[in-house]
Amino acid sequence: MVLYNVMEEVIHDVLIKYKDQLHLTCKCERCLDDIMAISLNSLRPRYIVNRNNGPYVRAEYEADCQGATNILLTITKAATQVSKDPRCHSIN
Amino acid sequence: MVLYNVMEEVIHDVLIKYKDQLHLTCKCERCLDDIMAISLNSLRPRYIVNRNNGPYVRAEYEADCQGATNILLTITKAATQVSKDPRCHSIN
Numbered sequence: 001m002v003l004y005n006v007m008e009e010v011i012h013d014v015l016i017k018y019k020d021q022l023h024l025t026c027k028c029e030r031c032l033d034d035i036m037a038i039s040l041n042s043l044r045p046r047y048i049v050n051r052n053n054g055p056y057v058r059a060e061y062e063a064d065c066q067g068a069t070n071i072l073l074t075i076t077k078a079a080t081q082v083s084k085d086p087r088c089h090s091i092n
Numbered sequence: 093m094v095l096y097n098v099m100e101e102v103i104h105d106v107l108i109k110y111k112d113q114l115h116l117t118c119k120c121e122r123c124l125d126d127i128m129a130i131s132l133n134s135l136r137p138r139y140i141v142n143r144n145n146g147p148y149v150r151a152e153y154e155a156d157c158q159g160a161t162n163i164l165l166t167i168t169k170a171a172t173q174v175s176k177d178p179r180c181h182s183i184n
Binding site: 003005008030033034036037040041044045046047048049 | 095097100122125126128129132133136137138139140141
């Protein structure tokens with residue numbers, strides 16, 4: 001049995017979907033991971049024990065407009081923060 | 093680079109340390125994972141991108157008495173909840 005935070009998958013998918021509209025100064029793996037970490041730390045985790053339940057938890061989010069909007073807003077803020085001060089070394 | 097929630101490690105270690113004092117009706121893997129999931133969902137996540145930073149985040153928690161107490165309280169509540177209604181099949 002593996003503990004699993006469904007929000008990792010939800011946020012990853014939203015980030016990849018909107019990546020080209022977030023005006024990122026850098027799209028390297030490190031910067032995307034930093035945006036994921038900041039976003040995950042700003043949102044309530046949804047850990048499950050049984051991966052089979054993942055789709056139900058995901059559906060809850062996708063069906064909940066307010067939840068989905070809140071996630072996109074959180075990712076946009078994180079993207080702005082990382083773009084202002086990227087910690088990867090590819091820019092300097 | 094792997095995203096990692098340091099709280100998974102912190103909560104796991106506290107749960108294992110106090111496992112025998114939590115009056116668990118069942119200590120199977122499923123019940124311990126359920127206690128972990130409930131506890132993780134009740135506490136703020138601490139995702140990091142670079143595992144090398146894990147010890148610093150952990151130290152923050154161990155040094156912060158209020159933080160450590162809050163974690164033990166959260167785990168105790170989760171343990172009581174799971175003990176009342178274990179989802180594993182070894183008891184029935």
